[in-house]
Amino acid sequence: MKKILSFITIALLALTCTACGAKNDPSGISKGEFEQINMGMTIFTRKEIELIDDMTVAPVDMKKKAVAPGIVGYVVRDGDSIWSIAKQYYSSLDSIRKLNSLEGDDVKAGDRLIVVKCAGKN
Numbered sequence: 001m002k003k004i005l006s007f008i009t010i011a012l013l014a015l016t017c018t019a020c021g022a023k024n025d026p027s028g029i030s031k032g033e034f035e036q037i038n039m040g041m042t043i044f045t046r047k048e049i050e051l052i053d054d055m056t057v058a059p060v061d062m063k064k065k066a067v068a069p070g071i072v073g074y075v076v077r078d079g080d081s082i083w084s085i086a087k088q089y090y091s092s093l094d095s096i097r098k099l100n101s102l103e104g105d106d107v108k109a110g111d112r113l114i115v116v117k118c119a120g121k122n
Contacts, residue, residue, distance in 0.1 A: 071115070075113075076108065076109055078109045081107065082102070082107055
């Protein structure tokens with residue numbers, strides 16, 4: 001079961017305004033110059049993330065793992081994640097990231113990945 005958690009991020013906003021004074025304005029700002037004004041505003045946005053609140057640990061089927069290929073060229077499909085791909089091919093997230101020069105876990109449909117089976121016992 002997954003729960004949706006809402007949280008708030010904060011961003012500060014600095015606005016830039018033009019100074020519209022005349023050339024001899026006592027402020028010393030001539031027409032066309034810019035003055036930066038920090039308005040000190042705080043902007044709140046709402047994001048939703050999925051949390052896993054339940055899991056089941058199951059032993060690895062060593063017979064299936066033994067007959068699984070050691071290396072696979074995989075084309076990512078809609079709904080795939082590197083977690084689901086690693087699980088399917090008895091690999092690890094770190095292995096998939098390193099082999100494919102991924103900085104994060106984001107993959108999209110059509111991406112081509114190299115997936116190598118991990119040699120561990122589970």
